[in-house]
Amino acid sequence: MSNEASFQDSPWQEFSGHNLGYVMELYEKYLEDPSSVDPEMKEVFDKWGAPSTANAATTVGQADVSFQMPAIHNQLSKIVAAVKYADNIRTYGHLIADINPIRRKEKNTRKLELSEYNLTEADLKQIPASFISPNAPSSLKDGYEAIEHLKEVYTKKLAFEYHHVHELDERNWLQQKIEEGVFYPKLTKERKKALLTRLSEVEGFEKFIHRTFVGQKRFSIEGLEALVPLMDKIISLNVEKGTRTINIGMAHRGRLNVLAHVLEKPYELIFSEFQHAPNKELIPSEGSIGITYGWTGDVKYHLGADRKLKRGNTATTRITLANNPSHLEVVNPVVDGFTRAAQENRNVPGYPEQDMDNCLAIVVHGDAAFPGEGIVQETLNMGRLRGYNTGGSIHIIANNMIGFTTESRDSRSTLYASDVAKGFEVPIVHVNADDPEAVLAAATLAHEYRQNFHKDFIIDLIGYRRFGHNEMDEPMVTNPIMYNMIKNHKTIKEQYAEQLLEEGHVTKEEIKQIDEKIQESLQKAYDKVPKTKDNPDIVMNPPEYINKLPKVQTAVNEKILSNINDELLKWPDNFHVFGRLKRILQRRENVFKEKGKIDWAHAEALAFGSILKDGTPIRLTGQDSQRGTFAQRNLVLHDVKTGEEYIPMHHLSDVNSSFVVYNSPLTEAAVVGFEYGYNVFAPETLVLWEAQFGDFANMAQVYFDQFISSGRAKWGQKSGLVMLLPHGYEGQGPEHSSGRVERFLQSAAENNWIVANLSTAAQYFHILRRQAAILKKDEVKPLVLMTPKSLLRHPLAAADVEELTNGEFRSIIEQKGLGEKAETVERIILCSGKVSIDLEESLKDADNTDWIHILRVEELYPFPKKEITNIISRYPNVKELVWVQEEPKNMGGWSHAVSYLWDIAPEGVDVKYIGRRKRSSPSEGDPTVHRQEQSRIINEALTKNN
DSSP: OOHHHHHHTSGGGGGOSTTHHHHHHHHHHHHHOGGGSOHHHHHHHHHHOOOOTTOOEEEOTTOSOEEEHHHHHHHHHHHHHHHHHHHHHHHHGGGTSSOOSSOOOOOOOGGGOGGGGTOOHHHHHTSOHHHHOTTSOTTOOSHHHHHHHHHHHHSSSEEEEOTTOOOHHHHHHHHHHHHHTTTSOOOOHHHHHHHHHHHHHHHHHHHHHHHHSTTOOOOOOTTOTTHHHHHHHHHHHHHHTTOOEEEEEEOSTTHHHHHHHTSOOOHHHHHHHHTTOOGGGSOOOTTBOOOOOOSSOOOGGGOOEEEEEEETTTEEEEEEEOOOOSSTTTHHHHHHHHHHHHHEEOSSSBSOEEOGGGEEEEEEEETTHHHHOHHHHHHHHHTTSTTTOOSOOEEEEEEOSEETTEEHHHHOSSSSGGGGGGGGTOOEEEEETTOHHHHHHHHHHHHHHHHHHOOOEEEEEEOOOSSOSSTTOOGGGTOHHHHHHHHTOOOHHHHHHHHHHHHTSOOHHHHHHHHHHHHHHHHHHHHHSOOOOSSOOOOOSOOGGGSSOOOOOOOOOHHHHHHHHHHHTOOOTTOOOOHHHHHHHHTTTTTTTTTOEEOHHHHHHHHHHHHHHTTOOEEEEETTTTTOTTSOOOOSEEOTTTOOEEOGGGGOTTOOSBEEEEEOOSOSHHHHHHHHHHHHHOTTSEEEEEOSSGGGGGGGHHHIIIIITTHHHHHOOOOOOEEEEEOOOSSOOTTTTOOOHHHHHHTOOTTOOEEEEOOSHHHHHHHHHHHHHTTTSTTOOOEEEEEOSGGGSOTTTOEEHHHHHHOOOOSEEEOTTSSOSGGGOOEEEEEOTHHHHHHHHHHTTOSOOTTEEEEEEOEEESOOHHHHHHHHTTOTTOOEEEEEEEEETTSTTHHHHHHHHHHHSOTTOEEEEEEEOOOSSSSOSOHHHHHHHHHHHHHHHTSOOO
């Protein structure tokens, strides 16, 4: 009996497939030490028999087959080696794959050489093909052909990395798809010609700009032209599946080409931006739903666009390219926020209904930025979290193997730019950007994986950059070796045209006609562009409608608030709330009947409940926001026996709007970007982000600077995002005191946002309701709120019921009990936030207060100049306006307010400052020193000068 017959007819046959290699490794261990394997497997191996030292014939199991055990053991060792060989091809094939279009490096093939495994071609031919690759085509005869098939699959121009994916179902699915090869496109002659035409359009557009607008920056796509058909394919596959929204994020490299061909932004609009012509005179093409501009605008390669793509007879798919500043990769979480918002139906009570197939995010990264920018990892980390999951994004690394002038060896410590994604178990394919058909295959695999598993997928599109970082840059200065190779390298369009010529799918004349038609189209578009105006009449002021807020009703009927309060204090009888928390919440029960006081968190809960009843969805996220950093909020209750969650807001009557509060990951930047994106895409939703401490907002500064404060002026992009930043000097040190209000005030201009530092719970209630009421209006703007810590439960910050049922938000609050004798007032103190309560608390110990009046500036921007002027006019003998703050002089509100106070101050009235001196650090670290400084500030403010 031959060895082949012996093995194939034996009980080992039943283990062929994914488990074969594992079982064989166990058998090797069993032979060395039978007790080292699982008892169940030991029983199997014992039953089948062990090698005999006498070389006697042994029956294996119940099979009617006899053979010498040493012989079968030798063959099993060969099969174990062959399976290891196959697995190493799968694992390491990418290392020798032909994925780099310009560099043919010497590659270490040792792991893929037969001799490394003590195997010969003859050995492989005696092993069934299915043992090596269960998913290989049935036409393969034996193990040798299976190995050759695996080499073909794993080492060509499309390479795969998926062994870091721990989910066995996913890994097996990927292996099956890859080895079956069914995702490779079977292109007809017409589709190949269409692909050539697309590549010709991409190349022709860049060449036209290159010779027409000489030396102007465009950050061309050349070297990665396959990016456009890659995105085309992903989009078309999703449109066919009924996806209603596709959101795209990318930096500037290749952006103009994507705008022109994927978003179908008219050529003439793009050309007008190159020559500063009045592009608003041009008419967008059919299917475009808006090219957005603000009033100061942005450079052409940062702009976004929207397009509607027909899906069937009536439906459309909305494709959005997000506006993007030059801060590379920061658009990633913004696009994810867009996508989550598009996936959710918020017209339901409780959690929104999410349809992950309804919207897809495509994010295009740079190869230097992907491992270099931490925001990439922050965003990947959010991918499977319940508050941020979007069912997976398709990531494309537009890999030109260089960052500005820095080559890969100096920009990352990893082999591939994509390696940082392995920690998140994201499958990766590397594809040679000069092979357009392999690129389409990568798109198909990515799409199918995302459809099946709703997780991220990475396509590492490896190409090059034909010119310098921009078109004015000379790369030969810094990268001569690389650019000598690029100079002599044919473009993808030229290579593919040659391939189709060889295949007989096109003629030289047809290729020429394609090029001529494209250039003719580009020239016609250029000829439409109005002539450049030497002295254009450009108005760069914000439109009138954003200069003031509309008047809205924020007071709520007492009966409605009382009912909300009652419902928020109910939970199921069998739900066990933590005893101490239960007692705290139950203190709120009689507040309306007994006209009690309402603290900060209670006012917030009532505001949220009333906003939901008005039909506005709410989304609140932040580190520990469910409970609240200071244990004040407790909007999510936990059963102390089961850990089960109960959210009273989900059980309010007559509410058809969703409410969520999520504890965010320990990051600020990605979460702020996500919430901003969510808010922009779902403008009807009250979206709030809360910092654990206001100081921590530092980590999200790029989003405040580049998106939230300036997005409307640059791109016309509206936002009503609310930022809650705990702020107040409590002696907790430099990183737990200041929300850095000065930074928000420094960026405050053109009514771009509202910056407030409140002192009472009633003010908080009304400003939240005001923000919710204007969300869908043109006047909406972001709201930056300095929220308190010690004031959360302070009796002087608490609200009376009447303040919620009859009041409104006030930008200025006058201190009660002061300023009643107008002729005696000599000092008017202006202050904001917690120090206002410190001053009020100290007034009871002051001997004489007739000479002072205190104004709380609750809204720092827009600064209430008119209201303050009217108040000051009541006091004819005032001698000084004094700004009092707890922050250092170079921080806080002083630098912002002082110019207004100089304008307001009547002639002869001094403008003075009381607070900490200028400092480099926001506060003292020693609590004793802090108390001394706070005491000095309050005493100085309330002490009359001699």
